[in-house]
Amino acid sequence: MFAESLAVITATVVGVMVGVEFCVSVFVSPILLRLPAQQSLTASPIFARVLGRVMPFWYFGSLILTAGVAVVAWGEPAAGPAVVAAALLVVSVVVSLTLLVPINNRAMAWTPDDHPADWRDQQRRWLAIHYARVAIIVAAFVCVVVAVLLV
Template sequence: MLVTLAVITATVVGVMVGVEFAVAVFVNPILLRLPAGSSLEARADGARVLGRVMPFWYCGSVLLTAWLAAVTWGRPAGDAAMAAAALLAVSVVMSIALLVPINNRSATWTADHHPIDWREQQQRWDRLHYARVAIIVAGFVLTLVAGTVA
């Protein structure tokens, strides 16, 4: 059971990290270089789509790593799993407190109706997202460590 849990947890967290890394490094920089109308429409659509999916993915990742930490408690893998769960929990808090408010606003923007500082708000979101990606990458690495040490 432990091996199965470790594989499922690493897969769920790893795919989430891959999506968020791709958004940070490839998708959003490309969209930011588009003309204003196209950039706004594309990012608004991304905010709506990913805004519906990612909360479940993030919470599922935290729950799986917490479960892995509970199962490996007292073993060498336990500390890595606990640290991974803590980092992923920090990413959830960071998302709710800092990124979701910007995301919710940007999801409503259109080419015709958007704030003057839309580009600055999106760049702020991007900077915060880079920090979140660093946190979840660290959580993913620790998840892998816990899975291999277990």
């Protein structure tokens, strides 16, 4: 019963995280990039601050839960997909910390009156890397779902 409950909680947490990140990549960030500079430079730091505070806990929480499923299911068919999902989540955390967080940290300080000349290019670079991260976490989510079905 514990393994099944952990699997369902894990799938829910990872699935909602993937949904949020998908929404950011497909809707929020492209809309912010299309706004005039004044509006974009006002709104973007707000998103950067809010998501910058929440997402680390969500990513690490998803990783811990997924690793927990792998441990609980060790020796069973569900362990394989859970281990792959955990490995993909590790990759997503590394991508986040090394590539996305530095850009995000800079973006949090930007204002309409004080921003670098290449701010849109930096935002586009962030979005391109974010697309890759979303692909990684979608693959992780699929593996989590497979593990849940095998628990």
